[in-house]
Amino acid sequence: MRLSTILKYASASLLSNKLRSLLTxxxxxIGIASVILLVGIGQGANQSVSQKMDALGGDILTASVYAENPNDGLKSPDLGELKKLPGIQTLAPFKFLSAKAYFEKNTSKRxxxxxxxxxxxxxRNLKLQSGRNLSIIDLEEKSKVCVIGAGIALDLFHTTxxxxxxxxxxxxxxxxxxxxxxxxxxxxxNTDNLILVPLTTSRYFDLGDDVGSFYVKAENKEQISKVKSAVSAYLTIKKGLPPTMYSVSSQDEMLSAGSDISGSLSQLLAGIAGISLIVGGIGVMNVMLVSVSERVQEIGIRKALGTKRRDILAQFLAEALSMSLLGGVFGVGAGIAAGFLSTLLGFQFAVxxxxxxxxxxxxxxxxxxFGIFPAYRASNLNPIEALRR
Structure with a gap:
């Protein structure tokens, strides 16, 4: 039997039971759409993080000191010594503080x-929309000035x-x-919610003069390992801090760690979603077995008229494949469409x-x-027994 004839019979059978075929x-x-959606969101998140890391630069280190006693933390003289380490181009300390920001009756909770x-x-590769940056004079005079993110401006003033x-x-x-x-x-x-004040002014919020974290920019990417070792050595030898009390990491390391975690979660979720594919396959087998049972006499007549066993096998296998491939096409389309819709909810999605x-x-x-067993069963039917049913 020709392939075109086999496909014609398979199509006719599926169209004669549209609702059953659709439900199968x-x-x-659902399974394929779920896998594509979850993996696509995972890849989109990785790409977003990678782009932000690239924007920040591969020659940046982030260092943090976890000292319970403020006297064990970093002070201004320490920062000056760190800046003089070989391979360091510049350094920016930062210290998170606690204080409410408000203007008249408006308060920013974020x-x-x-x-x-x-x-x-x-x-940090941050750009100013208007105004100026903090200056050395602001630091020296402990000025009560600040640079704010656009989100804070909108919260408090409803304009930027x-x-x-x-x-x-x-x-x-x-x-x-x-x-x-x-x-x-x-x-x-979230840089839109930042409020930056001079480090020297931070004493008004926190009596301690220690610095918890700082960014380091190396002279070039090739120096990043050397700079990391130098900073770690300074914190261990000069400050006497054990490795458990500080961390020094590069953007590549953070990106790699984030990618590993995101990849593992994506694989786990995709595996869970993939279970529905197996359930869908069982549904295909079930429907094909029902189809064989309903068409026993048809199979018997065709065999009696000389239809070969392999043709019966090919026809039922073609029906199973047609349902599966159509499910795959619609599943891919549904998954991609759901992915782009998810971007409206704030998710990152990449096909x-x-x-x-x-x-x-x-x-x-x-x-x-899941189609070969019903097809095999149909092709093995005895034509005489099939005609008696």
Whole structure:
């Protein structure tokens, strides 16, 4: 029997039971769509993190000291010595503080207050929308000035044109000297919610003069390992801190760690979603077995008229494959459509090209694996016994 004839019979059989065929494919559609959606969101998140890391630069180190006693933390003289280490181009300290930001009756509950210096914006690759950066004079005079993110400006003033205005931090007036451009989350911090004050001014919020963390920019990417070793050696030898009390990490290390975690979660979720593919395959087998039972007499007549066993086998296998492949096509389409819709909810989505190919391959295998037994059973029917039913 010709392939075109086999496909014609298979199509006619599926179309004669449209609702049953659609419900059978639904399990495969949901399974494949779920796999593509979850893997695509995972890949989109990885790409987003990678882009932000690239924007920050591969020559940046992040160091943090976890000292319970403020006297064990880093002080201004320590920062000066760190800047002199070989391979370091510049350094920007930052210290998270606690204080409410408000203007008249408006209060920002999502503000992230940090004390830093004039190098912070450059190291974090943050741009000013208006106004100016913190200056050395602000640091020397312990000026009550601040640079705020666009989100804070909108929360308190309902506009981003607020350079020169004043807000209250912890009950004191602070002049807004600059407003940052919108950038969103970077290295776990939403820069739109940042409020930056001079590091020397942070004493008004925290009596201690220790610095918890700092960014280091190496002279070039090739120096990053050398700089990391030098900073670690300084903290261990000069400051006497054990490795458990500090961390020094590069952007590549953080990206790799984040990718590993995200990849593992994506694989786990994809595996869970893949279970529905097996359930869908069982549905295909069940429907094909029912189809064989309903068409026993038809099979008997065709065999009696000389239809070969392999033709019967091919026809029922073609029906199973058709349902599986159609389920794969609609599943891929549904998964990609759901992925793009998820971006409206704030998720990052990237079309997983490899997973699309794997989905089609899985559809084919499911059609073969779960369709071959019913097809084999149909081809082995005895024509005389089939005609008696």
């Amino acid at each position: 494919m639904l399990g495969l559609i 503000s992230i207050l940090a004390g830093t210096d004039d190098q912070y914006l450059g190291l 044109r607020v350079a020169g205005s004043r807000l209250k931090l912890g009950g004191d007036d602070y002049k807004i000297v600059g407003v940052l451009e919108r950038q969103g989350e970077s290295l776990g911090v 997983p090209a490899l997973m699309v190919l794997v989905s089609f391959g899985a559809s084919t295998l499911i059609g073969l694996a």
